[in-house]
Amino acid sequence: MGLIYESTSDTELLGLLKSGDRLAYTEIYNRYKLVLHTHAYKWMRDREEAMDIIHELFTVLWDKRESIQFSSSLSGYLYISLRNKIFNRVSKKKFEAQYIDSLQEFIQKGHCITDHRIREKQLSELIEKQISALPAKMRQVFELSRKSNLSHKEIAEQLQLSEQTVRKHIQHALRILKSKLGLIIFLFLFTP
Structure with missing residues (x-):
């Protein structure tokens, strides 16, 4: 059997x-x-x-x-x-809805979006807004890592923190940004 x-x-x-x-x-x-x-x-x-x-x-x-x-x-x-x-x-749908709303607004104003740089600028502004909303120390660590391209060790020395604390700040910042911005933007912009 x-x-x-x-x-x-x-x-x-x-x-x-x-x-x-x-x-x-x-x-x-x-x-x-x-x-x-x-x-x-x-x-x-x-x-x-x-x-x-x-x-x-x-x-x-x-x-x-x-x-x-x-x-x-x-x-x-x-x-x-x-x-x-x-x-x-859900993240993808939310991002698509925001993009469609934005596109519709431009069309209604008589502007034609033919240049991808306009979309890049909007995306950059959205990302900067979310980064600036991070807690102060986390934002500082994140910006030193992503914008100044400093290593965890260099950030730790500069801010007098442990490397583990720096790593945790970056991980938490990425988690927050991922949930706020949606997975698509996150993967496009923040993965090495």
Whole structure:
């Protein structure tokens, strides 16, 4: 008699998934799709978009099954992955909406945006506004790192801080800017 997947634990299913077992993958999908869809729908308020995100999530799960590191449980991994996908989608939509509003405003004023430098300037102003809203010490550390291109060690010496404190300030600043500006802008501008 074959394996009964419905009664197999998540841990066993993960092992089977990593070895390419499609039935284990199907069981994981069937076990979690509804609860994940409900969670995604609460955020997206669009059933089709929620299903798209779930399908993306499970496609990645299958495609990267051999290399994915599960630091927590299967359910923990799925929830965190779903949350990240929702965050990325919401950030992208928010940025696109702001850009469309801005574009519409220029069109209504009779200006035609043909020069990408205008958009770059708007983007720069948006970024500068968010950087200036950072807490004072964090902003100072961040600007020395990104604008003056100083190393963590040089910043630590200049501001009489530990390198670990400098690193934490930069990490926190990037986290804040990432949430404020959206993942697309963040990846475009701040990744080395």
